Amino acid sequence: MLRSTLIARFDVKSSAPVRVPGFKAAGVHCGVKEAGLDLALIASDAPARVVGVFTQSSVIGAPVQLSRDRVRAGCARAVVINSGVANVAMGAQGLRDAAEMAQCAATAIGVPAGQVLVASTGVIGARLPMPRIRRGIRAAANGLEESGLRDAAEAIRTTDTFAKTAVATADVDGREVTVVGIAKGSGMIEPNMATMLAFLMTDAAVAVPFLGRVLRDATNAGFNRVSVDGETSTSDMALLFANGVARNRELRGPRSPGAAAFAAATGRVAIALTRDIARDGEGATKLVTVRVAGAASGADAERAARRIANSLLVKTALFGGDANWGRILQTVGAARVRLKLDRAVVRLGGVTVFRAGASAGPAARRRAARKLQAPEVEVAIDLGAGRSTAHVWTCDLGIDYVKINAEYTT
């Protein structure tokens, strides 16, 4: 029985309370960035179970190395995050600075240093301004409060135009548990980086192996389904903390009572954050859902969806509101995905523009072009070659993407 209720906002103005029992947070300005909040601290009152997923890049930042090591213990009390400088490619100094961030936070809140995780996002190849970071961590520790997650979400932004938060609740064996998430955008680089960071917190009691499985499933359903510019960062990271203060009977596996509801709630938070990340791509004007059906295999479906999502030709056509099915077919073909042209169907904004091997005509194309003016649009193709499906979220690519990424100068 799946009983999860999504009370999260899917838009910017929602006022759903972004809090979860037993977690406190703060976001402060410490001066890594010239202006705006740039340091976040999230802490659990009690020792929390923790699991993480990390960038697959072969170049990884010092905070990723540190947190990936520490998360293996399965237990943590806090995470400290800064934006502005990513602490990547700084050698041994970078590792020392990341460890010192953790130590400083641990001292300020009175927990063992090994139970504090670290994340950074921003410029590659610059050193963290440690005196400012230290002051910022102490200020954040003094300002921790249950309502602080919104400020924390603000503080981890780089070029994101809005802070991303989501909340869901689930009935776990008669007790209501909450899952909260904050995130910052991917593929959108301030100024050198394309980083996705996500931090999820729940008051549910969950054993570490099952918690890891829930995060992996949520990542596959959410964070791994966004593509803004096809890049993977040196600093990507998603963490899930569970502090157990809801006092439910511990969820040990998918058959534990309430496990499905908890997993669904976590997945929904991940999906809500992912859609906001896609919507907020640099220079983007619309959220695009790419749906592939009729693929000969799951791998074909995934490849087609990601190829469409990353095609410059498709993304610029969507920016221009052009119902250009030719570009969809061309990019799927270029990916060498199996398709039967005479059975293939392309739908843009819900309007069929290509079917039975031919254009559906200029009137359909004009109708689709009007639909593509909406802030949320769907690009769908049935390959006519099988029964597998896949979907990803992305955004269009406009002139502002080039401006943002070209006009940064040293």
Add this chain to the structure above:
Amino acid sequence: MLRSTLIARFDVKSSAPVRVPGFKAAGVHCGVKEAGLDLALIASDAPARVVGVFTQSSVIGAPVQLSRDRVRAGCARAVVINSGVANVAMGAQGLRDAAEMAQCAATAIGVPAGQVLVASTGVIGARLPMPRIRRGIRAAANGLEESGLRDAAEAIRTTDTFAKTAVATADVDGREVTVVGIAKGSGMIEPNMATMLAFLMTDAAVAVPFLGRVLRDATNAGFNRVSVDGETSTSDMALLFANGVARNRELRGPRSPGAAAFAAATGRVAIALTRDIARDGEGATKLVTVRVAGAASGADAERAARRIANSLLVKTALFGGDANWGRILQTVGAARVRLKLDRAVVRLGGVTVFRAGASAGPAARRRAARKLQAPEVEVAIDLGAGRSTAHVWTCDLGIDYVKINAEYTT
């Protein structure tokens, strides 16, 4: 002994004669496009040996199907090419139209229809205006002349800003042979398509198996080393005709006297055309050569080079003249290419900006940024992980790319 002389232009204004004995060509306006030349015919006085390489896309145009079949015979007299409409996704009608183009050209010049090849580039999903095409083919056949290859190069343009031609000569066993090529750009789409077409002609006498090998090698050294936006077209095609009027002893394999010189001349023509294609990417302001060294394997080197060449972050930084080594490292890491950060070296415009695991400092970065203002720039990385190398040509990505590809409307 390799004796090939490149007399081709590498720039737009060169006045090297674009002709090769025994071939005639013409380019005419027949009305597929509103203005400008849009139909080309190239014919050999004598039956010519022919080989081709074709798009690997799983969606291919009717002209590709027809030409790929006919080229297997190893003998052809002519090729007819139109721009404006690609004749893709038109089903059986598309195949009939492509066959009729060949038939019409064959009748006009008095050769068997099966010995005429066809290529098209332009909009996907529209039918060729056959009455105009027929009139155009007859006009082109009447206008065939040895000096007609420049007009043919004009006529195959879509959004290319200049016609691309190259000429090289080689001493083959005491006789001078000529290799001429014309091409149009890839990844630059008028308005739906990213198509590269190249037609190479030589008066050398070459056996078909060796001719195929020379074209494959030239393709690997040239056409396959360009990446403008990572797309492969439904219509990509390169053909190499050899009519033997130079009366050299037939080149039957790499050890035939003069074979190396002929192969080198063909490779140089392919490379010259490829560099012009990269230089003329839609909205591009500079030709970029990406060089990877120190890779752990050839596959790693290729992957790193292509990933850098296709990275939106790198391409927009190059447009902005930003010596952003962080983005180079990040995108190589994202490709999961093996590298040793402490041994890696990044050079931009010949200036070392990253080495020994760290930035070479702001002065080096400023110096590199100045070098990146040039019309031809080099992006080089030594991965410090082995001895393999690779290079590709690409261009920067500017605001005009988005404008060109977004502002087409139906």
